[in-house]
Amino acid sequence: MTAYLLNLAQLAAIFGLLAASLNVLVGYGGIFSVAHAVFFGFGAYAGAQIALNVAPDVLLVSAAGGLVAGVLSLALALPALRVRGEYFVVASLGLQMVATTAFTEAEPVTGGLGGLVGIPPPQLLGLSLASPWAFLAVCLAALFGGLAVMRLLMRGSFGRSLMALRDSESAAEAFGKNVALLKTLAVALGCAIAGVAGGLFALQMAFVNVESFTLDQSVLVLAMVIVGGAGTLAGPLVGTLLLLLLPAALSFLPGIPPTEIGAVQQAIYGLAMTLLMIFRPAGLAGRAQGKR
Amino acid sequence: MLLAQLLVSGIQTGLLYALTAAGFALIFGATRIFHFAHGAAYALAGYGFVFAVRAGWSWPLAALLATVLAVGFGLFMDAFVYRPIQRHTGSFFTVFVAAFGVVIVVQSGIEIGFGRAFVAVTSSLTRASAVLPGLYLARAFWIALGAAAVLFGALGLFLARTRTGIALRALAENPDLLRAYGLSARRLSALAFALGSALAVPGAVLGAATTGLSPSVASHVMLVSLAASVVGGIGSLRGAAAGGLVLGVAENLVVSVLDTQWSEAAGFVVLFAFILFRPRGIFGAALAR
Numbered sequence: 001m002t003a004y005l006l007n008l009a010q011l012a013a014i015f016g017l018l019a020a021s022l023n024v025l026v027g028y029g030g031i032f033s034v035a036h037a038v039f040f041g042f043g044a045y046a047g048a049q050i051a052l053n054v055a056p057d058v059l060l061v062s063a064a065g066g067l068v069a070g071v072l073s074l075a076l077a078l079p080a081l082r083v084r085g086e087y088f089v090v091a092s093l094g095l096q097m098v099a100t101t102a103f104t105e106a107e108p109v110t111g112g113l114g115g116l117v118g119i120p121p122p123q124l125l126g127l128s129l130a131s132p133w134a135f136l137a138v139c140l141a142a143l144f145g146g147l148a149v150m151r152l153l154m155r156g157s158f159g160r161s162l163m164a165l166r167d168s169e170s171a172a173e174a175f176g177k178n179v180a181l182l183k184t185l186a187v188a189l190g191c192a193i194a195g196v197a198g199g200l201f202a203l204q205m206a207f208v209n210v211e212s213f214t215l216d217q218s219v220l221v222l223a224m225v226i227v228g229g230a231g232t233l234a235g236p237l238v239g240t241l242l243l244l245l246l247p248a249a250l251s252f253l254p255g256i257p258p259t260e261i262g263a264v265q266q267a268i269y270g271l272a273m274t275l276l277m278i279f280r281p282a283g284l285a286g287r288a289q290g291k292r
Numbered sequence: 293m294l295l296a297q298l299l300v301s302g303i304q305t306g307l308l309y310a311l312t313a314a315g316f317a318l319i320f321g322a323t324r325i326f327h328f329a330h331g332a333a334y335a336l337a338g339y340g341f342v343f344a345v346r347a348g349w350s351w352p353l354a355a356l357l358a359t360v361l362a363v364g365f366g367l368f369m370d371a372f373v374y375r376p377i378q379r380h381t382g383s384f385f386t387v388f389v390a391a392f393g394v395v396i397v398v399q400s401g402i403e404i405g406f407g408r409a410f411v412a413v414t415s416s417l418t419r420a421s422a423v424l425p426g427l428y429l430a431r432a433f434w435i436a437l438g439a440a441a442v443l444f445g446a447l448g449l450f451l452a453r454t455r456t457g458i459a460l461r462a463l464a465e466n467p468d469l470l471r472a473y474g475l476s477a478r479r480l481s482a483l484a485f486a487l488g489s490a491l492a493v494p495g496a497v498l499g500a501a502t503t504g505l506s507p508s509v510a511s512h513v514m515l516v517s518l519a520a521s522v523v524g525g526i527g528s529l530r531g532a533a534a535g536g537l538v539l540g541v542a543e544n545l546v547v548s549v550l551d552t553q554w555s556e557a558a559g560f561v562v563l564f565a566f567i568l569f570r571p572r573g574i575f576g577a578a579l580a581r
Contacts, residue, residue: 026385032385032388078568079564079567079568082567082568082571083567083571085384086326086384086388086526087522087526087567087571089385089388090518090519090522090563090567091563091564091567093515093518093560094515094519094560094561094563094564094567095560095564097515097556097557097560098557098560098561098564100557101553101554101556101557102557104553105551105553105554215511219392219396222389223389223393226389260404262400263400263401263403263404264400264404266396266397266399266400266403267396267397267400267401267404269393269396270392270393270394270395270396270397270399270400271393271397272393273389273390273392273393273396274373274389274390274391274393274394274397275393277377277386277387277389277390277393278373278376278377278390281377281380281383281386
């Protein structure tokens with residue numbers, strides 16, 4: 001039981017970081033990406049390769065994950081500079097679909113459908129982190145470190161400019177903000193942190209395959225941000241906890257055949273998304289919204 | 293001849309995409325609502341059809357049930373999801389998330405009811421006959437061609453000639469002026485949803501009778517009609533039709549160079565290229581930035 005709870009706590013910290021990184025794009029930048037699992041995946045594959053071929057060092061793995069995802073985030077920044085709103089959502093959907101196929105087909109790097117297996121237990125500067133408590137501490141440190149960085153940046157000039165851009169792109173441009181640079185940086189920041197989360201995820205699971213980086217995952221992460229409340233610091237964490245604990249809670253409910261749990265869980269969070277948007281579009285942690 | 297064969301099956305897929313995407317474009321053009329849940333109407337129609345045929349209904353009756361389901365779903369979305377949201381904020385992202393939630397609910401509902409595997413109805417529609425040496429055409433091809441021709445013709449006439457059709461186009465241009473003329477914008481938007489959702493039915497029925505359906509068809513069709521609309525130019529019926537054809541053909545032609553796994557991705561590469569280099573699509577007007 002303890003092992004199960006520890007495992008869940010590690011995943012919650014990793015997904016909390018992932019959801020918070022998407023929040024930079026969605027909540028602060030107004031860049032509505034449905035391709036976040038792609039960058040989580042880039043980070044996870046890069047991290048897994050480093051762990052398999054170089055050393056399973058947490059710092060090294062997360063740095064590699066963040067770097068790869070951050071650099072490849074240009075694939076998302078380009079359409080973000082060209083189009084907005086619905087068009088961008090569609091573009092990111094397209095990116096997600098192409099990336100899913102690429103992950104499946106690029107077997108030498110990603111292991112294809114079988115994935116990359118046998119990732120060694122994590123270390124930190126030579127110390128073993130095989131104990132789940134130690135790895136949980138690392139995940140929590142990454143989560144709170146990431147949150148601190150994001151809070152600092154979002155409170156400062158960068159975050160304010162970004163929010164100005166979200167609320168009115170032309171007004172921000174008229175005030176002399178460099179829209180292209182701001183958007184590119186926001187995308188790079190969000191995706192790089194998603195890559196770090198991906199690296200940790202690879203170490204946590206000791207196994208990665210394409211199943212974790214599909215459109216469903218992107219939507220799940222998006223739902224975490226939205227349900228919790230986009231554009232708030234606590235929102236993504238609240239959403240992550242709710243949506244990760246949901247399947248665990250459902251498995252204790254009587255009357256649902258175990259084979260249908262996945263579908264029931266999907267239906268519940270789909271319904272929650274729709275109802276929230278109708279009745280409380282700012283999310284659970286968001287301010288009850290007046291006119292924007 | 294392989295190329296010609298792929299082209300033909302691409303056209304068959306493309307025609308059905310074109311009809312579905314035209315439904316999406318009709319709804320967006322009239323109401324300015326980005327109906328992300330359009331694919332769910334397709335899925336409901338397809339599975340409704342399969343259910344009815346399995347229950348021993350005749351095909352026309354089953355197709356009727358499929359139409360009722362699709363239209364009912366469209367009207368439901370308009371009345372109970374989009375309208376309440378537009379009453380308070382109406383930001384497009386709120387609409388997107390709500391619609392996506394509905395897609396997930398429909399998809400998992402289908403998974404619970406029908407299982408995750410492919411379902412199909414057995415028919416003779418896929419039986420192909422050679423029209424040229426080495427080039428085979430299934431009956432489904434002619435049905436797709438006929439349905440597309442009839443429906444696009446009827447839709448064109450309806451939008452150009454009838455009072456209601458003109459009112460629908462006016463709704464897109466200027467809703468306030470429309471109200472000043474004493475027409476109900478609400479009733480027209482319901483009509484747009486009903487018609488648009490009904491346009492997904494031929495694709496769904498033929499899909500069930502040829503390639504089969506799986507629960508993820510809702511999101512696949514949603515993606516395809518979105519992509520077709522963007523490629524063609526958002527809100528333009530002609531554009532959506534052309535976009536659907538382009539995507540269908542691209543998906544099939546790519547098989548001649550790459551593995552079949554890439555066929556879905558090919559459509560999105562086309563989409564991505566359009567977004568980067570010609571975001572207003574083939575027929576679209578210039579985007580206001």
